Amino acid sequence: MDRADARDAGDVLVVGAGIVGVAIAERLRREGARVTLVDARPEVAGATSHANGGQLSFASAGTWSGAELASFFLRGLLRGQERSWRVSPGVVPGALLWACRPRPRADERLRALVRLSAQEFARFLAEDPGLHPLVEGYGVWALRVHGGGGGGAAGLPAPVRLERGEAVFHAGDAYGDCRRFAHALADRFRAGGGRLLLGVSVRALDVEPSGVRLETTGGVLRAGRAVVASGLGARGLLGPLGVRLPLFPVQGYSLTYPCPGPTPRFALLDEERKVVLTRLGDGLRVAGLLDFGCRDERPRPWMLHRLEAVARRWLPDLVAGSTPVDPWACVRAMAPGGVPYLGSVARGRVVCAVGHGHLGWTLAAGSARIVSDLLGERPPLLPLSDYAPPGSPRGARL
Ligand SMILES: Cc1cc2nc3c(=O)[nH]c(=O)nc-3n(C[C@H](O)[C@H](O)[C@H](O)COP(=O)(O)OP(=O)(O)OC[C@H]3O[C@@H](n4cnc5c(N)ncnc54)[C@H](O)[C@@H]3O)c2cc1C
Known part of the structure; x- marks a missing residue:
């Protein structure tokens, strides 16, 4: 395990190494960003991504309204x-x-994200045929x-x-097994130069003029931006920044x-x-x-x-x-309507990727694409206002 004593966590620090955080970190790394991925648990996919149903519901997904x-x-x-x-x-x-x-038009919003996720999942496989056998x-x-x-x-x-x-x-x-896929992506992330800190819990997240500062159980980390993909734990990190997530x-x-x-x-x-x-x-x-x-x-x-x-x-x-x-x-x-929150908060320094509810394995790849486009300042493939966390400027760009 890497140690959490270095202060520079790179361009982006991702909090949460479940399937959503790992997919985001690996997508950003593939695009050339210096990324640190941090999780409080001792292993990747140690929480909700650990032993779920394994179904990629690209055709059958529905909201839980x-x-x-x-x-x-x-x-x-x-x-x-x-x-x-x-x-x-x-x-x-x-x-x-x-x-x-x-959550108006929840079904339509979810379906658009599911379609994007199917494409982006296929892209992960096309970029790396070694992942194919993990689709069972x-x-x-x-x-x-x-x-x-x-x-x-x-x-x-x-x-x-x-x-x-x-x-x-x-x-x-x-x-396919969500945990095994997350582990495979995390292996590639590390092999490609990404930094993975396990057993390190983020206690507080502050926004500074030049980036973000995270107080962790392994010391203070600084990065250009942070992505919060920590499931329910996001409420505690984002609450002090004025973001009240109704999860x-x-x-x-x-x-x-x-x-x-x-x-x-x-x-x-x-x-x-x-x-x-x-x-x-x-x-x-x-x-x-x-x-x-x-x-x-x-x-x-x-x-x-x-x-x-x-x-x-x-x-x-x-x-x-x-x-x-x-x-x-x-x-x-x-999240209400079963549609996750994907969008920037805290003056654009922090991106939130949470609330995937019953479909996080299905939606991880599409969520990673939305977050990477947001951080890369590329035109969004889906209307950002449809996924914006409450209180964030609608469709805010970094
Ligand atoms: C029984 C069950 C069956 C399911 N079946 C399916 C299915 O068939 N198909 C499907 O698409 N989805 C399914 N899901 C849903 C899916 O498992 C979740 O949506 C998905 O795992 C969420 O991923 P995540 O990365 O957002 O969260 P998680 O996997 O929970 O990851 C969040 C991570 O953040 C870390 N963290 C939290 N707070 C902090 C902190 N302060 N500092 C550092 N780290 C922190 C946690 O340790 C955790 O590892 C199922 C869920 C359940 C419970």
């Missing part, structure tokens, strides 16, 4: 013990306020249960048992079933329960659920049991007799 969440919530009430969400009474007012916060498959089956007779679809992978419902194939989606924590859970070699590759999405089932590496990742307001990263057994129930529903033969491993919980930093 207040209305959608409300209907999901109500359906869960009817389902009782089987419901896919949890909310503790103390957070209900905050959750309601957040869910009702308007293409196409996601969205499964919908209904009360009628068997629907189904020819072409469903053999382990999926679809007795009541239908399946829609999203050919434009892909899947809401929604914890999710995952577990992984070991799979024998010949198990086919496939990816499923149970839209109604907000759970994905993805063949990754030598396992089956089952991930999702919504724990509103929770951020303690504790893999609660009864939430994990709900994931197991979804796995048994769709893949009874595959998971029968198999014990899941690697229980995991982590918090999604949700």
Whole structure:
């Protein structure tokens, strides 16, 4: 690990080495900037990018609008013990306020960013064919249960048992292990001269006339500009600069079933329960659920049991007799409407890239392009005002 005692952190210092921060740092490095990437955790992708569902939802991505969440919530009430969400009474007012916060044209804004992300993800692969094997498959089956007779679809992978419902194939989606991809990008970042500081927490961020000053657990760092890609942690860093980000924590859970070699590759999405089932590496990742307001990263057994129930529903033969491993919980930093904040604040010295919620793996490459264009003072590919953090000058350029 590099040491955090040097004071000059280069042209840009990126806070947060999750998939979003790593993609930004590597994109900036490829464009010739001197970049330092800092994370409080001891490894890259140690937080929400660690064991997520692995789906690149370039075709199937949708917003989690207040209305959608409300209907999901109500359906869960009817389902009782089987419901896919949890909310503790103390957070209900905050959750309601957040869910009702308007974000006009959220769907359109999200789709534009998803399209850009698909292009930019392909660009990462085209620039570096060694990344190709990390995309483990293409196409996601969205499964919908209904009360009628068997629907189904020819072409469903053999382990999926679809007795009541239908399946829609999203050919434009892909899947791969987000953590492994982040590690691969970080390796390239370091090999190309980028500086990676792990186990270094940023305590405070100040804007000075000539750049930014960061107080960290490893000493003071100075850089020309800072990018804050630290998920929920961004609120504490940007609050003192007058930026109040309305991010809401929604914890999710995952577990992984070991799979024998010949198990086919496939990816499923149970839209109604907000759970994905993805063949990754030598396992089956089952991930999702919504724990509103929770951020303690504790893999609660009864939430994990709900994931197991979804796995048994769709893949009874595959998971029968198999014990899941690697229980995991982590918090999604949700922005209103599910559209992340990407834009400059604090007199243009700081760029914010947070609020990727349930889609950070999908949106990382496009977010990196927006941030790099912003810092490089190139014309934006998407209207910056559509992603501007609250309180920032609309569409502000550096
Ligand atoms: C159960 C689950 C399943 C999911 N499935 C999918 C999926 O299938 N497809 C998809 O696209 N998305 C999925 N997501 C969402 C996706 O995982 C997140 O949107 C994404 O990981 C967010 O990446 P990030 O880089 O913004 O945040 P993170 O990965 O959380 O990274 C932020 C980093 O900032 C660091 N940090 C915070 N504060 C500081 C500080 N003060 N100083 C230094 N470092 C700091 C943290 O240590 C952390 O490493 C899922 C999420 C969950 C919870």
